[in-house]
Amino acid sequence: MAKQKKQHSNDNLMAQNKKARHDYSILETVEAGVVLTGTEIKSIRARRINLKDGFVQIRNDEAYMVNVHISEYAEGNQFNHDPLRNRKLLLHKKQIRRLAQSTQDKGITIIPLKVYLKNGFAKVLIGVAKGKGEYDKRETIKRRDQKRQIDRVMKHY
Template sequence: MVKNKTKKNDDNLMAQNKKARHDYSIQETYEAGIVLTGTEIKSIRDRRLNLKDGFVQIKNGEAYMMNVHISEYTNGNQFNHDPLRNRKLLLHKKEIKRLAGASSDKGVTIVPLKVYLKNGFAKVLIGVAKGKKEYDKRETIKRREQNRQIERVMKHY
């Protein structure tokens, strides 16, 4: 039996922002912890979160993840959380300064790419992203199709 070594084990992947890789070219990535409440981590473990419209903003030397929807926990009672609240990210000061400098450039934003569990803790992979133009998006799709075509042809030889 041959195992596919190209795909890594994504059992701990809770959510992924596929739209971000389509709309932006990612220049660099950072791993950050997230400050969560009890019902939020339970919802994340149930994979009930949406990163599509999310972004990261630097305020007062701290990084916050904005507009990320984590659904309310179904078994939570009056202690349930607000689904769209701003969540603080845990990063080193150097990383926050680097992110603040990068986000001050025109056309650059910081977007969450994926949320996963690492040693029981929820982590978010954030990327410094520059918006793509429409023709860049078409070029990316064209290149991906060409690579698929090459893989199909090489598979038969």
Template sequence: MAKAKQKQTSALAQNKKARHDYSILKTYEAGMVLTGTEIKSVRASRINLKDGYVQIRNGEAILMNIHISEYLEGNQFNHDPLRNRKLLLHKKQIAELAEQTQNKGITIVPLKVYLKHGFAKVLIGVAKGKHEYDKRETIKRRDQEREIAKAVKRYR
């Protein structure tokens, strides 16, 4: 019996600022509708998720404010770097997202982009904004956990 190969899905782009500014409540994996030059730029990791967000319009999830650099070998048919991109989700998932974003302070942010079986996928998270004191507490807790891990490692 041959074992199925486990492909590692390494992130092409990550939104580290999102986990700092928001507490992630739930995550979804979505496909992206991309043009030919866009997917080539994504494969080259020329994508920036920093200020991106997702909006639900007319029963569709739209990824907004994501910068995918123009493909270097592209010609006059190159894409617009900041165009809105449609996300591929099930209707049930889109309905859940639309319902959750009706609450005050809830937004949908992209967390990372990766390739899965040759297709570009984006991990989006339903997020609630953190206050400044929440951010400090998170940093403090992380530092304490690091110190505990150091101490445990030292005594092993």
């Protein structure tokens, strides 16, 4: 019997930026590795990471994840890390150039969507996003509520 390749299951998902899909419309996603210290990966495995205010910045042809909070590791003693330090993302040069090109447009930003473990390594799913206006947010909520009502009615038939 052949092994089936499994997608990211919920037990591998360490953190998710739920507010991102509400505030932004995601145009494109890219998977990237993250350069972490030992205490950072231990904190991530304990699910002590917050992506809410994070974003990706491109400097000198390198991508950095900024403003992502990884709590200090409880048993870390003097080797603990700074919770808000900038973390380098591992991407190919072509991917970095394409991301830098896409952020030249007004209102486009790069945000972290998910952090998960893949083969023992921490990966981050980053998205090229365009900010939604208030009207767009209300429209999204309205569409979601309508879909919920339709599903509820169809469930009885």
